[in-house]
Amino acid sequence: MADSEWAELMMAAQAGDSVRYRRLLGELHIWLKRYFSRRLPPAIVEDAVQDTLIAIHDKRHTFDPGRPFGPWLGAIARYKWIDRLRALKRMATEPLGEDIATQDHGAAVISATILNQLLAELKPAQAECIRLVKIHGYSVEETSRRTGQSISLVKINIHRGLARLTLAVQNQAYADG
Template identity: 55%
Template structure:
């Protein structure tokens, strides 16, 4: 290392090769293979980056050992920080299907209204804006916002009740009602 600090490139290359072999053995006993490879590379980079801090009057082995030990500790900390937690096979997941269907149904019903009524209902009832804020956002007067809101909600209620009746009543029941013969007055007696 002293020769490498003096500018001897061949001595530095020879030193790095020997350190590579020693570091691989050092980490192979302490870490799993992929982590050992990474730690070896980290240590070699740290040695290269801090080579100017080595004092030739001190022990080179202790200096390298300190760097290797710190990199080993870093790897252990990383492993404990990102430890794999086994996942259960049955992870509870919230079912948002009903809310998605409801949102689509509301959007469909709002699409059947006049645009002014639908925009006011979206702003006031769904987004929670005040009448004054909805008036500013739509360009309608506050009185017109109230009228469109009232008329739109009334029409929505009528549309929703028709949708519910249509959804609950099977088509076969409606067809049976239409095809059931009526009894004539003469057939009664």
């Protein structure tokens, strides 16, 4: 959702429109989950989201309709992120013993390397759309805004890019087999 649409929802909330306020909080929940998922351990993402939504609720009167909504939201989210990082630092940790099994990440590293090599064979627009939607979890609409491509073009680039990736993998398997 665009910054201006969120600003309009917040202005309606400040005027007492509870339906539009619930809609805003629902959309912010999705955005905040993505924001914190990239910055915090998975176990504390939802707590950070809830803390931020509470802070937004408590501070909604400070939003100035004459200013952009994004920086206001970003500042609150950033402060809650920093609070979570500080809390992580204070958490007691125990040293790991030598007898604890650790997972080998070699396969994941190899898979990521191969995926990057495959994506490098695509047209840049196709690779970017696939990365944003299929790897980073952005919606087609968000990807459209980020890349400047129409929604239809994003879908076409994903479809054609995945088809080319499939063909490349099949050709490699055939060559190896």
